[in-house]
Amino acid sequence: MVSGLFDRILKIFFIFLSIVIIIGFVFLAIRNYIMPEVTATKPLENSTLIKKDYFTGRVISRETIEVKADRKLYIEEINVKSSQIVEPGSKIITLDMSRQSLNTDTEAVELQNQIKLYEIEKLNLKSQMNNREASVQRALESYNKAKEEYESTSYLYENGIVTKEDLDSKNDSAEELRKSYEREVSSLKSETEIYAMNLNRIDSEINILLGKLHGKVNEENKITVDSEGVYFLSDMVYIDYIIDKKIVEEGETVIRYSICNSNSDLYIEAYLDRDVYDDIFNKRYSVYFWKNDERKKESLNIQSVRSFPDHNELIFSLRDELREKVYISDVVRFMVQSEENYECVVQKTAVVPVGEMKSGNYCYIYTIESEESILGQINYLKQGEYKILAVGDNTVAVEASQTNTTRIDRNSIIANYASAVLENEMRVRIIK
Amino acid sequence: MKKYSMMKYILPSIFGVAFLNLVPFIIAQKYVFFSSGGSFTDIFSNMGFIISIKNTAVFMSVFIPLAVIIGFVTAFLTEYLKLSFWVQAAVILPITVPASSVSGFFREIAASSALENINGLFIVGFIFLWSCIGYTYIIFLISLKNRDKSIEEAAYLDGSGTLRTIFSIMLPLHSEALVLAVIVSTYNSLKIFRMTYAIFGEYPDYRMFMIQNFLHLKLKELSLDTLMAGADILLAFIFILLFFILRSGRKHKIKMSL
Amino acid sequence: MKKFTVKLLSAFIIIVFIFPILYTISHSFMDGYQLKNNEVEIVPEIFNIQQYYEISVEKNEYFKLYINSAIMTAGVLLGQMIVSIGAAYYFSVKKSRYSEVLFLIYTFFMLLPLQITLIPNVLLYNSIERYLGLRLFNTQFAVILPGVFSTLGVFFLKQFFESMPQSYYEIAKIDGASDLEILLHVVLPYSKNAIAALCLLIFIENWNLIEQPIIFLSSMSKMPVSIYLNTLYSSYREIFYAGSVLFMFPVIYVFMKIRDKLKVMVLKISDEGR
Structure with missing residues (x-):
């Protein structure tokens, strides 16, 4: 029993060891034979580089206007898209009127209440007016009645039935009534005038409130709104930004646009790194630009510079004939070209850039070192970080970016067709 | 030509042995006998050589008999007490184990503070015993299994005690095995260099510096005069040893392996 | 009694002769932490095969x-x-x-x-x-x-x-x-x-x-x-x-x-x- 168990343990242990050995051999074969292949080159002898830097810019207009909502808005339809150029008078936004007025918005309710108050006031005034007219009418009737009574009394006097005093008193009361009637009439006249004025006033107040309820009227920004809740602009504009949701809170930007009635409003804006900016501005290299596919290059003049911590914006002015060719928001490309000597120039295919292949960015270059080890002679890669100084057509000028990066000199062997798959200390096989 | 037809079997071996060992050795003697200074005097004045000879002599005279004795005792116990198969396997196993594998264990033992006071030579001796008793054990085991029990029983019946039986009867009977064991142990004692190298490196402590270490260092330097002188001395020594062993073997009767 | 001494003797012999081998095997199952410890230890604290993994895959x-x-x-x-x-x-x-x-x-x-x-x-x-x-x-x-x-x-x-x-x-x-x-x-x-x-x-x-x-x-x-x-x-x-x-x-x-x-x-x- 014991020996049987021991034998089994021993057997398991031996199988385990055999498995380890087999795994070891397998991984050895893998390490030895499965290696990436690279071609080896050396840095270039000729160290002049025609340095070309490319960057992009946009056509912009002189002025950009931003409009914010002054209250909560309910939008039914957004009629434009951003980056669109709209003709004057086009619809921008249509408001949802049903929700806009029947809302539970307190301000709207208040406005409506105010309107109601005004309506009530109007009614009050009207009833006052009616009262006044009624009293005038009553005065007239009273006077007419007194007058009839005087006439019937004067008939009686002439027949010797009533005394002269009775006739005179009847005459006096008729006279009084006539005066009060005339007074009533005149006060009615003035009251009617006042009434008309009040009515005007109230009506205009109501109109204003209605206007507030239905939309904003903003004179400076040239946005007009009509009674159906449609906004439109009276200029030709380029929509930089338009809100994309249906409910806008107070204070949110609704729309941002640039006016581009004519090409004289247009400029070209470009973002440049410091080095390139120095080259253009200080060394006065020529700048060429072209639009997308057009091959022809035009030269530009610098109009103004805006400096930011990490980049500069150059505003180039467009010559008149150029202005005809561009539209606002066009993307254009620039190139700055120069020829310079660099200490270390390698083939472009040996450089793996971090980000874009342009000067100022960092890149990796893999040098090949060989070493004698237990597995024989092995070649392995050494990764170095370099800063791209200049980019040519097929070549790149670099310099070591950190103090511990190996310098590339005439005798270094560099891995060509380097790709992102290569890593530091990776074993490689060299093919010619 | 029948006499020479057998020659072809030994030809490659002779060729190899001669060319690889004999001829160069003889040629190399010129370094010893025709060198500028008398290299024999040189070598005897070399302190390292003296120490290594002393160490080797002590080592061999102490531990070879020990290996033989312990091997015999263990074989005896195994045979008489019918010790299990596991014991046999355990004793024999160390001879198969490579020196490098167990060097870890011995290194740690040697480095641990418990053994600082013990002479380095004894540590090496212990390691030698551990790795080589297997050989003597096997030899004696075979011999013991072979023996003719009748003589022993006769001795017992005659009334001699166990110890006397062993010494006066058994040992002479096994003298052939004894000789073989001594030869094998001598052979292995010269192989102790492997263990020493694996455990202590090329420059061991002076107390365990033996002649192979000396020769090895000289070989690396390729200083051939002292090297050949030392080799010659060692050679002579072994020659004498072999001579004595064989003669005593012949003296103790029974046909020799030769 | 005799059987016991025989067994004891056998055990003694076995242990003395096999000990270095056992020591090596048991150490092969220790991990790096324990190995750095310079004391003489016999039994691994944690039984793991990390050494074997390292030797076959990495080194x-x-x-x-x-x-x-x-x-x-x-x-x-x-x-x-x-x-x-x-x-x-x-x-x-x-x-x-x-x-x-x-x-x-x-x-x-x-x-x-x-x-x-x-x-x-x-x-x-x-x-x-x-x-x-x-x-x-x-x-x-x-x-x-x-x-x-x-x-x-x-x-x-x-x-x-x-x-x-x-x-x-x-x-x-x-x-x-x-x-x-x-x-x-x-x-x-x-x-x-x-x-x-x-x-x-x-x-x-x-x-x-x-x-x-x-x-x-x-x-x-x-x-x-x-x-x-x-x-x-x-x-x-x-x-x-x-x-x-x-x-x-x-x-x-x-x-x-x-x-x-x-x-x-x-x-x-x-x-x-x-």
Whole structure:
């Protein structure tokens, strides 16, 4: 029993060891034979580089206007898209009127209440007016009645039935009534005038409130709104930004646009790194630009510079004939070209850039070192970080970016067709 | 030509042995006998050589008999007490184990503070015993299994005690095995260099510096005069040893392996 | 009582002899943290096979050297078989004064320490390189060559061939067999076990080569594992023990497989001797 168990343990242990050995051999074969292949080159002898830097810019207009909502808005339809150029008078936004007025918005309710108050006031005034007219009418009737009574009394006097005093008193009361009637009439006249004025006033107040309820009227920004809740602009504009949701809170930007009635409003804006900016501005290299596919290059003049911590914006002015060719928001490309000597120039295919292949960015270059080890002679890669100084057509000028990066000199062997798959200390096989 | 037809079997071996060992050795003697200074005097004045000879002599005279004795005792116990198969396997196993594998264990033992006071030579001796008793054990085991029990029983019946039986009867009977064991142990004692190298490196402590270490260092330097002188001395020594062993073997009767 | 002391004695002997091996095996299952501890510890705290994983997957240069060891051992084994069998056959059959003297010389060479035989080897290689232009140093052939002609095999096999009963030989001769046929069909089958034992001995001997590689090889990529383990102890102790166990493994395995055949051979020798 014991020996049987021991034998089994021993057997398991031996199988385990055999498995380890087999795994070891397998991984050895893998390490030895499965290696990436690279071609080896050396840095270039000729160290002049025609340095070309490319960057992009946009056509912009002189002025950009931003409009914010002054209250909560309910939008039914957004009629434009951003980056669109709209003709004057086009619809921008249509408001949802049903929700806009029947809302539970307190301000709207208040406005409506105010309107109601005004309506009530109007009614009050009207009833006052009616009262006044009624009293005038009553005065007239009273006077007419007194007058009839005087006439019937004067008939009686002439027949010797009533005394002269009775006739005179009847005459006096008729006279009084006539005066009060005339007074009533005149006060009615003035009251009617006042009434008309009040009515005007109230009506205009109501109109204003209605206007507030239905939309904003903003004179400076040239946005007009009509009674159906449609906004439109009276200029030709380029929509930089338009809100994309249906409910806008107070204070949110609704729309941002640039006016581009004519090409004289247009400029070209470009973002440049410091080095390139120095080259253009200080060394006065020529700048060429072209639009997308057009091959022809035009030269530009610098109009103004805006400096930011990490980049500069150059505003180039467009010559008149150029202005005809561009539209606002066009993307254009620039190139700055120069020829310079660099200490270390390698083939472009040996450089793996971090980000874009342009000067100022960092890149990796893999040098090949060989070493004698237990597995024989092995070649392995050494990764170095370099800063791209200049980019040519097929070549790149670099310099070591950190103090511990190996310098590339005439005798270094560099891995060509380097790709992102290569890593530091990776074993490689060299093919010619 | 029948006499020479057998020659072809030994030809490659002779060729190899001669060319690889004999001829160069003889040629190399010129370094010893025709060198500028008398290299024999040189070598005897070399302190390292003296120490290594002393160490080797002590080592061999102490531990070879020990290996033989312990091997015999263990074989005896195994045979008489019918010790299990596991014991046999355990004793024999160390001879198969490579020196490098167990060097870890011995290194740690040697480095641990418990053994600082013990002479380095004894540590090496212990390691030698551990790795080589297997050989003597096997030899004696075979011999013991072979023996003719009748003589022993006769001795017992005659009334001699166990110890006397062993010494006066058994040992002479096994003298052939004894000789073989001594030869094998001598052979292995010269192989102790492997263990020493694996455990202590090329420059061991002076107390365990033996002649192979000396020769090895000289070989690396390729200083051939002292090297050949030392080799010659060692050679002579072994020659004498072999001579004595064989003669005593012949003296103790029974046909020799030769 | 006697049984108990016997068992105790057996246990004692077993432990003393197996202890270093057990120590190595148990250390191979320790992880790096425990190994840095310089005290002598026996049982691993946590049983893990991290060492084996590291050695097989990450640091598998070891296996390249394993192949080196295997190549050298196999080369010597093959060569010795061819050379020693022939020579032993000669010595066992031919009984003349010359052969006795020759055999004495052979025994003498067998006992020489390696350093002494290495010297003529080195000198020989030097002159070969100089006069024939063949590069021998730093090749594995340089290590295999002396091993092939080691006289231990001849010594060992001659003893065994001689123990074969003369009758076999004479019967075969009467049947008209030539020397070669006798060798192949009579002597070899008879001494299968002895040859197996010799193979084991040669295997053990050459698996464990240390002196020759140091002298003949200079680049690490050609070294056998026996040398590499020494450097491994100081540089990468984490995998040293796993490497040791893997290195011991073939020898012990072969030994265990052959042990039955060895037993038979031992009995046969004892039978013949009787």
